[in-house]
Amino acid sequence: MSSASNSHVPLVILGAGVIGLTIAHIAACDPDVTFDITIIARDMPGDWDSQAWASPFAGANWSPMLLGATDERVRRWEQTTFDRLWEMIPSGLVKKLPSIMFAETDDILSTLWWKDLVRDFSVLPDSQIPAPYKVGIAFDTVCINPLEYLPWLRSELESRGVTFRRQHVWSLDEVKPFVGKTGLLVNATSLGSRSLIGVEDTALFPIRGQSIIVEREGLHKFISARSGAGLSELVTSVIPRPGLIETDTALLNGTYQKGNWDTSLDMSVAKGIFERCSALEPCLKEKTKILRHTVGLRPDREGGPRVEVERISLPLRRSDGLVPYVTEHAEEEQQEIPVIHAYGMGAAGYQRSWGVAIEVLSLLKENVQTGC
Numbered sequence: 001m002s003s004a005s006n007s008h009v010p011l012v013i014l015g016a017g018v019i020g021l022t023i024a025h026i027a028a029c030d031p032d033v034t035f036d037i038t039i040i041a042r043d044m045p046g047d048w049d050s051q052a053w054a055s056p057f058a059g060a061n062w063s064p065m066l067l068g069a070t071d072e073r074v075r076r077w078e079q080t081t082f083d084r085l086w087e088m089i090p091s092g093l094v095k096k097l098p099s100i101m102f103a104e105t106d107d108i109l110s111t112l113w114w115k116d117l118v119r120d121f122s123v124l125p126d127s128q129i130p131a132p133y134k135v136g137i138a139f140d141t142v143c144i145n146p147l148e149y150l151p152w153l154r155s156e157l158e159s160r161g162v163t164f165r166r167q168h169v170w171s172l173d174e175v176k177p178f179v180g181k182t183g184l185l186v187n188a189t190s191l192g193s194r195s196l197i198g199v200e201d202t203a204l205f206p207i208r209g210q211s212i213i214v215e216r217e218g219l220h221k222f223i224s225a226r227s228g229a230g231l232s233e234l235v236t237s238v239i240p241r242p243g244l245i246e247t248d249t250a251l252l253n254g255t256y257q258k259g260n261w262d263t264s265l266d267m268s269v270a271k272g273i274f275e276r277c278s279a280l281e282p283c284l285k286e287k288t289k290i291l292r293h294t295v296g297l298r299p300d301r302e303g304g305p306r307v308e309v310e311r312i313s314l315p316l317r318r319s320d321g322l323v324p325y326v327t328e329h330a331e332e333e334q335q336e337i338p339v340i341h342a343y344g345m346g347a348a349g350y351q352r353s354w355g356v357a358i359e360v361l362s363l364l365k366e367n368v369q370t371g372c
Contacts, residue, residue: 008036009368010183012175014196016041016164017055018146018353019342020188021153026357028160033368038178039157042168042192045150051263054190055150055349057209057296059251061097061143061222061239062118062351067304069113074305077355079117084354085142086119093152095143095242099222100124102133102280108226109135133225141222144350145241145249172198172339173326176314184364185339190299193306193343197323198316201306204344206297208260210269212252212277215289219250223280233257236276238284249291252277252284256347263295301344307356309363310339338367 011027013020016039027035043053051057062082068075088094099118101108115121124136154164169175172185179185187193193201224237239251252273270293278284313334316323340363345352 008034010178010180011035011037011186011364012178012183013037013039013186013188014041014169014175015039015186015188015190015192015343016044016154017053017188017190018058018150018153018349019190019345019356020186021045021150021157022353022357023186023188023342023360024157024162025153026354026361027364028157028162030361030365033365035364037157037162038165039162040165040167040169040175040178042166044164044166045154048147051296054296054298056146057211057294058146058298058350059209059211059237059239059253059347060146060149060241060350062141063222063224063237064111064114065346065348065351066111067348069111071304073307073359074352075113075117077352077359078114078348080355080358081351081353082117082142085144089142092242092244093144093149095240097141097143097222097240098220099139099141099224101137101139102129102223102225103135103137104133104225104227106135108137112137115139143222143239143241145243145246146350147246148242148244170195170197171316171324171326172196172312173315173323176326176335176337179314179337181335183337184367185337186342186360186364187339188342190343190345190349191297193341198312198314199341201301201344203302205259205300205302206261207300207346208257208262208295209254209298209347210266210273210293210295211254212270212273212293213249213291214252214284215249215291216284216287217248218283219248219281225276225280234272234276236273236280238277238281258300261297263297265293265295267293298347299344299349300346305344305346305352305356306341307359307363308341309367310341311336312339313337340364340367
């Protein structure tokens with residue numbers, strides 16, 4: 001390490017969703033570089049009613065996604081995260097989740113890149129597959145309750161001296177005073193990166209997810225039904241959750257509507273979700289308490305997730321002169337800073353979080369070592 005490893009390096013993380021918080025945790029625990037970490041975000045753990053961020057509304061279980069079949073880097077993120085979460089099961093924050101996945105076609109058998117990633121994988125015999133499904137797969141996975149996991153991450157960070165600052169950031173210029181001349185910036189603003197001036201990534205798009213949170217004893221398995229290898233607009237799954245505070249809960253999923261920005265609740269859709277999930281888990285038809293309905297926007301991206309370094313000169317300059325005026329440093333000379341982008345995980349933020357965070361830390365340390 002260079003001499004920078006012996007000094008305090010300012011690190012600003014934009015975004016307090018699961019990706020931003022996990023990056024902060026990895027950085028705060030690093031033995032080589034002492035980062036002075038500030039997390040700046042409009043929405044924080046505890047803002048459970050704000051639909052302006054995705055993390056509170058996630059299913060938050062590890063479930064196979066197609067991208068891992070073709071992208072080795074994504075596969076590495078998912079393997080790393082699965083292993084880390086599996087190790088956390090004794091804490092009670094993560095639940096070991098026996099799982100069954102049914103499919104109407106055998107296409108799913110062609111995308112089993114993940115069978116050695118999960119635990120106790122097997123293909124079910126025909127006698128255990130109900131109509132109208134053709135294929136059944138069993139495995140053990142993991143699940144998180146975001147409403148307990150995110151506050152845990154925040155408390156861990158605060159105990160390590162991480163500062164949380166609530167601020168709606170419109171432009172990268174606004175965070176320059178916190179980055180300073182020697183600091184680093186992580187952009188983990190998910191869908192916010194579409195409109196964050198200085199980033200403006202129009203490849204981002206939402207995937208609307210509507211779900212139901214229920215309380216019901218006796219739900220112990222993740223059960224999912226798919227029409228093929230991928231995800232259709234209507235998805236059906238029952239996801240029991242861990243709970244140190246809120247017990248015996250499950251998430252009934254849901255929808256997977258690409259490009260849909262509507263955050264309003266559709267009770268006709270909720271009715272369909274409950275009926276489909278009850279067909280998979282008939283006990284839901286009795287003694288089930290509806291706790292709440294949720295609608296969230298998963299932050300996906302054309303071309304896949306963005307995890308990379310971009311060197312950006314601040315204050316921003318545009319030929320049209322339309323950058324918002326920031327008094328604190330409007331007259332300063334431009335300074336190039338490394339910005340590590342980490343966003344666009346779609347429906348897989350939780351299941352890639354630790355792997356992404358480890359890669360981001362490596363990028364951070366490379367920039368510290370080169371004196372950037």
